[in-house]
Amino acid sequence: MMQNAENHHQETIQKKNGSGRGGNPSRASGGVARHAAKDGGNSRNASEAVSRQNATGQKVSSACPAALKCGGCIQPGVDYPETLEKKRSRLQHLLKGLCPVNRVIGMKDPYHYRCKVNAAFAYRNGKVISGVYAEGTHRVIPTDSCLIEDSTADAVIRTIRELIPPFKIHIYQEDTGEGLLRHVQVRVGKYTGQVMVVLVTASPVFPSRNAFVRQLREAHPEITTIVLNVNDADTSMVLGRRNITLYGPGYIEDTLCGKTFRISPSSFYQVNPAQTQLLYTRAISYAGLTGREKVIDAYCGTGTIGIVAAGLAGEVTGVELNENAVKDAVINAQRNDVRNIRFVQQDAGEYLQQLAAQGEHADVVFMDPPRSGSNKAFLRALIKLSPSRIVYISCGPDSLARDLQFLKSQGYVARQCQPFDLFAWTEHIETVCLLTHS
Secondary structure: OOOOHHHHHOOEOOOOOOOOHHHOOOHHHOOOOOOOEOOOOOOOOHHHOOEOOOOOOOEOOOOOOOOOOOOOOOOOOOEHHHHHHHHHHHHHHHOOOOOOOOOOEOOOOOOOOEOEEEEEEEEEOOEEEEEEEOOOOOOEEEEOOOOOEOHHHHHHHHHHHHHOOOOOOOEOOOOOOOOOEEEEEEEEOOOOOOEEEEEEEOOOOOOOHHHHHHHHHHHOOOEEEEEEEEOOOOOOEOOOOEEEEEEOOOOEEEEEOOEEEEEOOOOOOOOOHHHHHHHHHHHHHHHOOOOOOEEEEEOOOOOHHHHHHHOOOOEEEEEEOOHHHHHHHHHHHHHOOOOOEEEEEOOHHHHHHHHHHOOOOOOEEEEOOOOOOOOHHHHHHHHHHOOOEEEEEEOOHHHHHHHHHHHHHOOEEEEEEEEEOOOOOOOOOEEEEEEEEO
């Protein structure tokens, strides 16, 4: 079976560096750079912790006090274009003999791009702190702001930290299982400005929650919804399965490639929408759609790329295991009046195997697997469907190389490989590849 979609669309807190899909690790996992940390004294404003050259993001200063602690920054102090070249070099090494690699399409301003931010909390010297885990540990590094995270999200987290003591909210302790507040997640719609706050707790009983919500909204009127997520399991997953809406609709919306998408607490949605639009545009151009094609969008999540591509295709089928993601995908299609797309809640590999067994055919397959890539069962079923074009969107260069090697052995040739820097200043890279029959 394919990797469970819960692992694809939810983030985990691990004691190793960064585990989230596609460079989308939790703030609390130490997998992404955090900056302007506060260790007891006054925090440094993000603008004071970075060297900029006319807003082009040339260099992250090594003066960032968290840069060598959280484990997310790659070589602080290196020019941004140099980080892009390093990522391309790694791809060229991995894909040598498999596919030519284009230059990485970077960001105009690689700062404050992450529209989803998670925070961990702890006690230190009798005070509540919030921030990130030190690399390889679950020790929280106090952090007020981060140069790659949305500034509004960071500000909301700071306010929540200040509200914890007066409301007598106890921080959850992993060792004992005692306490209430486990994490806070803030998601921001880049183009709509809508803000969702998710309070992750070990119990649905939140003291004086109405007063808490009122004070938080008074401090941040930009907040459009607040959700209580109950995670009462002994798990490394950030989010639990139960959501209780405290304010607003329980979700936010954002626009991508001219379409509007609903984002719920557990929805997978790329953390860098600006770069994602460029990536999706390239992926759909690789598909060569003429309006007649039968398209499959595997690992479709909330249906983003399938809905965007549907206007150029004959029919689209999105396949996703996560039940909540499929519900959002159906709503997203209705919201955008897209009628030639349907969604199947099933493991992508199993679904393709069923289609292959029935002798079905697909003209184009979009595949956007988790970082671990696809397994042989999925790929063998993909071969039997015999699509004329495969558009492979990858967040894991190693698994991409492995899967391209297998597809090559089955008669497919990788024609194009276009990397996009969706995760500036981290080690991660997103890639879209076009494969056709040899």
